[in-house]
Amino acid sequence: MPILSLRSFGFRHGVHPPELKSATAQLPIRRMPYPSEVVIPLRQHAGKPAKLVVCEGDNVVRGDLIAKADGFVSAPVHASTSGRVVEIGLWPHPDGSMDTAVRIAVDRFSPQVTRPRIVPRWETLTPDEIVHAVQDGGVVGLGGAAFPTHVKLAPPKDAAIATIILNGAECEPYLTTDHRIMVEFPERVHLGARIMMRTLGAKRVVIGVEKNKPDAIAALERTRPTDIEITILPLTVKYPQGAEKMLIKTVLGREVPSGKLPASLGVVVQNVGSAASIAEIFDTGMPLLERIVTVTGPGVRRPSNLIVPVGTKLRDLLAMCGGLTDDAEEIIFGGPMMGMAQANLDVPVVKGTTGVVVLTAAQTNPTTSYPCIRCGSCIEACPVFLNPSMLADLARKRRYEEMEVMHVQDCMLCGSCSYVCPSKIPLAQMFQASKTAIRKRKVGAA
Amino acid sequence: MWNVVGSLVPVLVAATYFFGPSALLVVAAAVAGAMLTERAFGTGGTLADGSAAITGLLLGLTLPAGIPMWMAALGGFFGIAVGKVMFGGLGYNVFNPALLGRAFIQAAFPVAITTWPALSGNWWSLRGDNFAWPFMHPRTVDAVTAATPLGLMKFEGKDTAVRDLFLGSTGGSLGETAAVVILLAGTYLAIRGFLNWRQPASMLLTIAVLSMIFHGADAVRYPTPMFELFSGGLMLGAVYMATDPVTSPMTNVGRWIFGAGAGGLALIIRIWGGLPEGVMYAILLMNSLTPFINRATQPRVFGTSLAARGGASA
Numbered sequence: 001m002p003i004l005s006l007r008s009f010g011f012r013h014g015v016h017p018p019e020l021k022s023a024t025a026q027l028p029i030r031r032m033p034y035p036s037e038v039v040i041p042l043r044q045h046a047g048k049p050a051k052l053v054v055c056e057g058d059n060v061v062r063g064d065l066i067a068k069a070d071g072f073v074s075a076p077v078h079a080s081t082s083g084r085v086v087e088i089g090l091w092p093h094p095d096g097s098m099d100t101a102v103r104i105a106v107d108r109f110s111p112q113v114t115r116p117r118i119v120p121r122w123e124t125l126t127p128d129e130i131v132h133a134v135q136d137g138g139v140v141g142l143g144g145a146a147f148p149t150h151v152k153l154a155p156p157k158d159a160a161i162a163t164i165i166l167n168g169a170e171c172e173p174y175l176t177t178d179h180r181i182m183v184e185f186p187e188r189v190h191l192g193a194r195i196m197m198r199t200l201g202a203k204r205v206v207i208g209v210e211k212n213k214p215d216a217i218a219a220l221e222r223t224r225p226t227d228i229e230i231t232i233l234p235l236t237v238k239y240p241q242g243a244e245k246m247l248i249k250t251v252l253g254r255e256v257p258s259g260k261l262p263a264s265l266g267v268v269v270q271n272v273g274s275a276a277s278i279a280e281i282f283d284t285g286m287p288l289l290e291r292i293v294t295v296t297g298p299g300v301r302r303p304s305n306l307i308v309p310v311g312t313k314l315r316d317l318l319a320m321c322g323g324l325t326d327d328a329e330e331i332i333f334g335g336p337m338m339g340m341a342q343a344n345l346d347v348p349v350v351k352g353t354t355g356v357v358v359l360t361a362a363q364t365n366p367t368t369s370y371p372c373i374r375c376g377s378c379i380e381a382c383p384v385f386l387n388p389s390m391l392a393d394l395a396r397k398r399r400y401e402e403m404e405v406m407h408v409q410d411c412m413l414c415g416s417c418s419y420v421c422p423s424k425i426p427l428a429q430m431f432q433a434s435k436t437a438i439r440k441r442k443v444g445a446a
Numbered sequence: 447m448w449n450v451v452g453s454l455v456p457v458l459v460a461a462t463y464f465f466g467p468s469a470l471l472v473v474a475a476a477v478a479g480a481m482l483t484e485r486a487f488g489t490g491g492t493l494a495d496g497s498a499a500i501t502g503l504l505l506g507l508t509l510p511a512g513i514p515m516w517m518a519a520l521g522g523f524f525g526i527a528v529g530k531v532m533f534g535g536l537g538y539n540v541f542n543p544a545l546l547g548r549a550f551i552q553a554a555f556p557v558a559i560t561t562w563p564a565l566s567g568n569w570w571s572l573r574g575d576n577f578a579w580p581f582m583h584p585r586t587v588d589a590v591t592a593a594t595p596l597g598l599m600k601f602e603g604k605d606t607a608v609r610d611l612f613l614g615s616t617g618g619s620l621g622e623t624a625a626v627v628i629l630l631a632g633t634y635l636a637i638r639g640f641l642n643w644r645q646p647a648s649m650l651l652t653i654a655v656l657s658m659i660f661h662g663a664d665a666v667r668y669p670t671p672m673f674e675l676f677s678g679g680l681m682l683g684a685v686y687m688a689t690d691p692v693t694s695p696m697t698n699v700g701r702w703i704f705g706a707g708a709g710g711l712a713l714i715i716r717i718w719g720g721l722p723e724g725v726m727y728a729i730l731l732m733n734s735l736t737p738f739i740n741r742a743t744q745p746r747v748f749g750t751s752l753a754a755r756g757g758a759s760a
Contacts, residue, residue, distance in 0.1 A: 373536065373691045385748045
């Protein structure tokens with residue numbers, strides 16, 4: 001039964017950073033040639049890291065399993081190239097830590113074809129079997145959070161899912177990954193939606209796309225299946241529209257209760273890239289081996305949207321894009337609002353790497369921060385209606401219990417508060433440190 | 447902050463137009479007192495943010511043109527030292543430093559601060575003993591004094607034309623003259639986002655409504671709303687003092703409450719208090735309530751019910 005009209009409820013607060021997507025928004029996705037070596041970390045997703053199944057010296061073929069999932073909230077990791085495992089050890093991880101990774105020397109003369117696999121047609125599988133197939137495919141959230149996708153496809157039994165929302169907002173400045181996926185592979189997005197609908201037993205799918213991507217909206221509308229209920233909903237351009245809770249508020253007009261999951265409202269949210277990945281693993285039989293990355297920013301000579309094998313080192317990725325400019329200063333994995341600045345050019349691209357933004361000295365002038373003048377701009381900006389000024393005060397004094405009373409756990413570290421603060425206080429960074437400290441305390445006490 | 451300083455320049459120009467070089471001397475003394483104190487006691491580099499300059503400027507604008515410069519400087523010193531540095535510097539003070547400085551001068555030098563010069567004929571003449579030696583009795587100078595419009599209303603029951611109030615051609619403190627200039631400056635700052643419009647709007651609205659009620663009840667005893675709005679330091683206080691972000695609430699609801707309280711208290715002091723002008727004490731009293739207002743008006747967190755409104759403990 002079609003919905004007659006689907007309005008966008010919108011969400012309150014938020015900020016309006018400049019979009020800065022013009023460098024790559026119209027560039028078609030290109031495939032990157034294989035580098036000489038890839039380094040694949042075992043921890044590329046939320047949940048437990050994968051467990052090794054290969055040893056040093058093993059020869060692997062592209063698509064082979066190199067680490068299996070450890071439990072349900074975990075995902076396997078596969079070899080993104082054919083080659084030889086030369087080393088298994090600690091390697092810099094994009095999140096700043098050193099973590100176990102599998103270093104594969106890429107076979108230069110291999111055509112990188114895959115072993116033939118037997119792929120069941122998804123229409124013949126039960127929802128449980130689809131969930132296992134998605135887990136075996138190593139599919140994780142490609143929007144940046146890298147949450148194992150199959151877990152979202154298997155919500156608690158008592159949560160009936162009525163709506164699936166596909167997240168095509170891409171509210172971070174600079175990034176155009178999801179944009180290009182929607183423009184160039186809209187059928188795959190719709191197929192992913194279809195498979196998800198069947199797995200979850202949902203009634204309808206809403207694909208939310210920010211209005212600054214009219215070609216994506218048009219492409220999705222053009223290929224929209226008419227036998228299932230899929231609606232393309234244009235969204236107001238505002239940050240953080242792409243945040244899960246904000247998206248649900250915009251589409252359904254309801255707030256996810258604090259501390260609960262979207263499933264409690266009968267909703268599952270998935271990134272459009274993740275949906276396309278689900279379709280792809282059934283289409284090709286291949287697990288998640290590569291992803292689309294936007295390499296952009298004034299500090300890189302040739303901004304591009306590339307298909308990048310998982311494990312490609314940042315160094316090789318930048319070389320593919322013409323290298324850094326002379327005034328390049330900061331390299332960010334992800335977007336400028338929530339991404340992680342990198343200190344090591346050998347850091348590999350992982351499943352959750354949506355983009356690489358290179359900023360120049362002109363944009364990264366470090367400033368001193370002044371005391372809080374209690375102007376309230378942060379309160380006006382926070383999309384979760386917290387009080388960053390007071391939270392920062394508590395964070396400085398390490399009064400974590402009181403921070404939890406003030407709902408610091410609801411903070412999604414979107415960075416809106418840091419963005420507007422006239423005293424240039426690094427609010428989101430302080431909350432990240434505080435939340436880590438709180439988590440460590442809890443783990444230590446447990 | 448330097449934008450706010452810039453917006454005060456027209457006000458200073460208007461004050462100088464009406465009161466001559468004395469205006470500049472008094473303001474300069476207040477600014478010097480404030481900035482030197484900030485330099486001496488403040489943590490390094492805090493002069494650059496302009497807050498001490500604003501404090502000095504605003505303090506100077508609340509003083510009569512004839513006040514000795516050393517008193518103005520002492521007020522600046524007190525305002526910054528006790529009103530700001532003692533609390534921990536920028537961002538930590540509870541009371542508006544400029545108003546605290548003025549309160550100090552009012553308490554310490556009550557005669558000097560209530561000696562209001564008239565609008566004299568000779569622009570160049572000093573309106574009072576500006577160059578008095580510190581801590582010496584000021585010499586009596588051939589300056590003509592005149593009561594302020596609020597003083598006239600309270601003590602003699604005489605009204606002043608609104609046009610005079612609006613354009614500033616009345617006696618009074620330096621900043622209470624050109625209301626129209628202050629209104630324009632305030633509008634500019636609000637549009638640019640340098641101050642929040644809710645405190646001044648609430649304060650002025652409250653005074654307008656309350657004085658309308660009083661005037662309606664007894665038109666002879668209580669002045670018109672227009673008179674109340676444009677006389678005294680209300681415009682300066684509403685636009686520049688009540689909007690100080692550090693000492694006024696952070697939440698929008700809190701801002702409306704703050705403005706309403708300040709407006710109500712100012713009117714009460716004006717009508718029933720011993721002083722003709724009540725804006726200063728009204729704002730200082732509301733400053734003391736700001737932390738409480740902040741706590742009471744915390745926003746509801748996303749995904750929680752209204753009953754479970756965030757428990758702020760700081």
